[in-house]
Amino acid sequence: MSDRMSVLKTYKLFIGGAFPRSESGRSYPVNDHRGNFLANAAQASRKDVREAVTAARKAFPGWSGATAYNRGQVLYRVAELLEGRREQFIAEVAASEGVQAKRAQSIVDGAIDRWVWYAGWTDKLAMVFGSSNPVAGPYFNFTMPEPTGVAGVLAPQQSSLLGLVSVLAPVIATGSTAVVVSSLDRPLPAITLSEVLATSDVPGGVVNILTGRAAELGPWLASHADVNAIDLTGAPESMRADLERAAAGTVKRVLRAPSSEPDWTRAPDISRLKRYLEHKTVWHPVGV
Amino acid sequence: MTTWEYAPAPENRDIANLKPNYRMFVDGEFTEGTGEPLKTVNPATEEVLAEVSTASTSDVDRAVKAARRAHDRVWGKMPGAERAKYVYRIARMIAERARELAVLESLDNGKPIKESRDVDVPLASAHFFHHAGWADKLSYAGYGPDPRPVGVAGQVIPWNFPLLMAAWKIAPALACGNTVVLKPAETTPLTALVLAEIVQQADLPPGVVNILPGAGDVGAAVVEHPGVDKVAFTGSTDVGKIIQRAIAGTGKKLTLELGGKAANVVFDDAPLDQAVEGIVNGIFFNQGHVCCAGSRLLVQESVADELLEKLRARVSTLRVGDPLDKNTDVGAINSAEQLRKITDLVASGEAEGAERWTSACPLPDKGFFFAPTVFSGVSQAMRIAREEIFGPVLSVLTFRTPEEAVAKANNTPYGLSAGIWTDKGSRILWMAQKLRAGVVWANTFNRFDPTAPFGGYQESGFGREGGRVGLEAYLDV
Amino acid sequence: MVAPPTASGLTPEFADVTRDESSLRRFLHGLPGVDQVGVEQRAAGLGTRSIKKASKLWAIDTAISMVDLTTLEGADTVGKVRSLCAKARRPDPDRPEVPKAAAVCVYPDLVETAVRALAGSGVGVASVATAFPSGRSSMRVKIADTELAVAAGASEVDMVIDRGAFLSGRYGQVFDEIATIKHACGDAHLKVILETGELATYDNVRRASWLGLLAGGDFIKTSTGKVSPAATLPVTHVMLQAVRDWHDSTGELRGVKPAGGIRTTKDAIRYLVAVHEVAGPEWLSPELFRFGASSLLNDLLMQRRTQLDGHYSGPDYVTVD
Structure with a gap:
């Protein structure tokens, strides 16, 4: 055994491509499933939500305006980098979720594959969700999907990595940008993922990850007028109706949560992508 | 020179087959509602057209139960090909009774007969015809191999396109295998009840379509009824928010088609004469009672004076008056309440310093009318630039560069529609990408088609009506 | 280019426009475009x-x-022209209150016949000229053609433009021809036939209209009647917009004449509605709007009888000339 002291990581928030501490100065201890201390995580506040939404809004024009091919490559690059830090994620998932190494491996592999799956969607959305419409008149008419905008995502509380990736990747695949509140008790994989995102080609602000309490931050996200959609997956069940009501204040798109957390290992479908897409119909006369 | 006055050319109101009393339609029967009856008024004359029975909470309950039975026992499991034939029948019968429906619509709503005749009624029929064909092709619509209906749809529609909005709601619902409980607007219940007659004549199973007239409380009862699986609403953003709140936590599927404050952007290289037509059509079509109306005109400064001059000259030729007159371009404001709202907002525009120009056209002595009005010198901060007026009032702003046009156009919580006028193809496509709106009309405005999805971004709502994507609202996917 | 047309007091701006070929091209191509679907929809809408x-x-x-x-x-013969003149003077012999036609329009060699037959009636005599209908001849012939008609007493000359020159972009040539013919017309009114059926696009109709107005045409006219399509409502809309805009710019009133294919009262009324609502009420006068037609008059007379008599009339109650 080496007697060298290891250097511990300070887990921070991820906002606008940077890693600030919470403006509130708050942190909270994160334990493994046996109750052993793992690290202190920053406990984000409503002002951190505000900063994150600002960053996400700022990033939206660039990200939504990037070519679909480019977005696909960026998402694929996330998978590549995740693959490179596979061991670290396996260890963190195992510690956070209390699963055996083999199970943790399969979870991490699933998360990597999920990025690959969504990476492949970016340049197919318009083909699958768009249409040319044969209107009864001398017009060329087409419908194209466009990203909804800034999405607030309350990430799953149980599945710290695969669940997180499953709810985050579809947001940015569409060209929307995200403000994520990670699992409260299992936030470490989320922070490590943000380190991956920061060193990949995902532009700063496209993904913002806050650690802290969904119960505290959810209402601020749900009521924030500059947020266009909200995913309630990780919201406490008792708060979901209230969050939905708050979201109605600016007619947000709401992803309701099933009563229990889904099995994230199941193959994904397009339903999450659809929630972050608007349809724009364009008319133009045809003449000489 | 002699002036040429067009003689009155009124459509014959007898064609409307107006009856003194109308009843609600529940479970295949016209029955007396137990709510307080309402009197529906011709907004062009302020005369009472008919008394209409309204639904009470218990009527809503009865209707939802009838719809549930019809869904579970008949409609939901009927083969799509059979459902299709019912819906085709409705399309055909609307076309057969087109003239009657048009006259009735103009009487009840106040819109000019040329619009009810050439737009509302034909489009309503087309909407049923288009969706009928989907009924047995849903497995090809991109929602999986055998998408199922949602169940009972509670639908609440506005007064601006009474029959057409009923068609937009009912046609996709039926095609997808849902049954419906629909509440028409308080001030315009009549054509929806004639549609109910058509539903009866088309021999739809009882309970598949239920029409419950009434005011907002009936709408709330429909929306909040626990037996309703899906809510569809078209109307104001304020009410849309109330509905979204009301169904929070219930798991009901929801689509909202709400208000708008569309920018109609005219560049200096636009086909100006057609742009003028498009502007006029954009804001004076249906008295401006259009959620997607081009109520904010953004003109490039270099052409603003010329365009405004042409616009005022053109607006001066609009004929305001008797909705039944075939030569009327702008009919009656739908209600005294709406007229008051328009008048208030116009007063605010004047108070805030915008320059008002109103057509000198004569207005009838009776009825609710408002002369076409154009405000110039409007700034983004004024109420008339931000709030939906829902009347024949246009706010004109200017811009210098395409970026400025986009920034101003998008500077609103709404996002329903937008217009672009330019002869430069690449600029059209650039603008169409940048504008945050669900419908973008380039070198045209206010066109609708059952194959073309319609709906908003942001606070203009979510979900689409029409086209393949419109089916999603009525499928359990 | 030849000297600017004498009759039109061109504003300095427009004088500049016609200075040379490239200015003229720049101006014509700088006119706002015409959206086909939009103008056709507007025409159809007003048609209701x-x-x-x-x-x-x-x-x-x-x-x-x-x-x-x-x-x-x-x-055409002398006899045919005479009977047409009689019809123009008194369209409905049973009803003397019926207004007379605006003019009789014939080939140059029959102008003299028409002038004689219409003497003192106030009905004008229009002659087609400039190698009508194709316009394919030398300038010398076109000038001679015009002079012949004017010398024979034509009060109006309906010239054709060289569509070949127009379509190949030789606007200066078309301008010069019109200006020259205008000069040859002397006091006679000049109608410039654009032959819109050969111009292919509404953008071209708008450009040709302005060219005709800039060069001094008193009227712009759709068609010879020898090419299909002849007059259409949307084409007439575009031309009415041109004279309206010309008036807005210069204060001058110029006329429009759709010709060919207008056969029924219903058609004619649609055109009048367009005149009324697109150009304006002041154009509702034979000074500023004409119909080039042969069979239209009888349908107008028949419908007039129907209006006044309260029952439908028939073709045997109007004269066939």
Whole structure:
């Protein structure tokens, strides 16, 4: 055994491509499933939500305006980098979720594959969700999907990595940008993922990850007028109706949560992508 | 020179087959509602057209139960090909009774007969015809191999396109295998009840379509009824928010088609004469009672004076008056309440310093009318630039560069529609990408088609009506 | 280029426009485009105006007074022209209150016949000229053609433009030809036939209209009647917009004449509605709007009788000339 002291990581928030501490100065201890201390995580506040939404809004024009091919490559690059830090994620998932190494491996592999799956969607959305419409008149008419905008995502509380990736990747695949509140008790994989995102080609602000309490931050996200959609997956069940009501204040798109957390290992479908897409119909006369 | 006055050319109101009393339609029967009856008024004359029975909470309950039975026992499991034939029948019968429906619509709503005749009624029929064909092709619509209906749809529609909005709601619902409980607007219940007659004549199973007239409380009862699986609403953003709140936590599927404050952007290289037509059509079509109306005109400064001059000259030729007159371009404001709202907002525009120009056209002595009005010198901060007026009032702003046009156009919580006028193809496509709106009309405005999805971004709502994507609202996917 | 047309007091701006070929091209190509779907929809929309009772009778009488009663056949004879002139003077012999037609329109060699037959009637004599209908001849011939007609007493000359020159972009040449013919017309009014059926696009119709106005045409006219399509409502809309805009710019009133294919009262009324609502009420006069037609007049007369008699009339109650 080496007697060298290891250097511990300070887990921070991820906002606008940077890693600030919470403006509130708050942190909270994160334990493994046996109750052993793992690290202190920053406990984000409503002002951190505000900063994150600002960053996400700022990033939206660039990200939504990037070519679909480019977005696909960026998402694929996330998978590549995740693959490179596979061991670290396996260890963190195992510690956070209390699963055996083999199970943790399969979870991490699933998360990597999920990025690959969504990476492949970016340049197919318009083909699958768009249409040319044969209107009864001398017009060329087409419908194209466009990203909804800034999405607030309350990430799953149980599945710290695969669940997180499953709810985050579809947001940015569409060209929307995200403000994520990670699992409260299992936030470490989320922070490590943000380190991956920061060193990949995902532009700063496209993904913002806050650690802290969904119960505290959810209402601020749900009521924030500059947020266009909200995913309630990780919201406490008792708060979901209230969050939905708050979201109605600016007619947000709401992803309701099933009563229990889904099995994230199941193959994904397009339903999450659809929630972050608007349809724009364009008319133009045809003449000489 | 002699002036040429067009003689009155009124459509014959007898064609409307107006009856003194109308009843609600529940479970295949016209029955007396137990709510307080309402009197529906011709907004062009302020005369009472008919008394209409309204639904009470218990009527809503009865209707939802009838719809549930019809869904579970008949409609939901009927083969799509059979459902299709019912819906085709409705399309055909609307076309057969087109003239009657048009006259009735103009009487009840106040819109000019040329619009009810050439737009509302034909489009309503087309909407049923288009969706009928989907009924047995849903497995090809991109929602999986055998998408199922949602169940009972509670639908609440506005007064601006009474029959057409009923068609937009009912046609996709039926095609997808849902049954419906629909509440028409308080001030315009009549054509929806004639549609109910058509539903009866088309021999739809009882309970598949239920029409419950009434005011907002009936709408709330429909929306909040626990037996309703899906809510569809078209109307104001304020009410849309109330509905979204009301169904929070219930798991009901929801689509909202709400208000708008569309920018109609005219560049200096636009086909100006057609742009003028498009502007006029954009804001004076249906008295401006259009959620997607081009109520904010953004003109490039270099052409603003010329365009405004042409616009005022053109607006001066609009004929305001008797909705039944075939030569009327702008009919009656739908209600005294709406007229008051328009008048208030116009007063605010004047108070805030915008320059008002109103057509000198004569207005009838009776009825609710408002002369076409154009405000110039409007700034983004004024109420008339931000709030939906829902009347024949246009706010004109200017811009210098395409970026400025986009920034101003998008500077609103709404996002329903937008217009672009330019002869430069690449600029059209650039603008169409940048504008945050669900419908973008380039070198045209206010066109609708059952194959073309319609709906908003942001606070203009979510979900689409029409086209393949419109089916999603009525499928359990 | 030849000197600017004498009759049109071109504003300095427009004088500059016609200075040389490239200025002219820049100006014509700088005119706002015309969206086909938009203009056709507007024309169709206005076409649904329902003109009834007194307003219909007024429209019929106005339309009669705007007819350029036309015969432009190889088989035209002195006799045919005389009977047409009689018809123009008194369209409905039973009803002397019916207005007379605006003019009789013939080939140059029959102008003299028409002038004689119409002497003192106030009905004009229009002659086609400039190698009508194709315009394919030398300038010398075109000038001679015009001079012949004017010398024979034509009060109006309907010239054709060189569509070949126009379509190949030689706008200066077209301008010069019109200006030259205008000069040859002397006091006679010049109608410039654009032959819109050969111009292919509404953008071209707009450019040709402005070219005709800049070069001094008193009227711009759609068609020779020898090419299909002849006059259409949307083409007429574009031309009415041109004279309206010309008036807005210069204060001058110029006229429009759709010709060919207008056969029924219903058609004619649609055109009058367009005149009324696109150009403006002041254009509702034979001074500023004409119909080039042959069979239209009889339908107008028949419908006039129907309006006044309260029952439908028939073709045997109007004269066939």
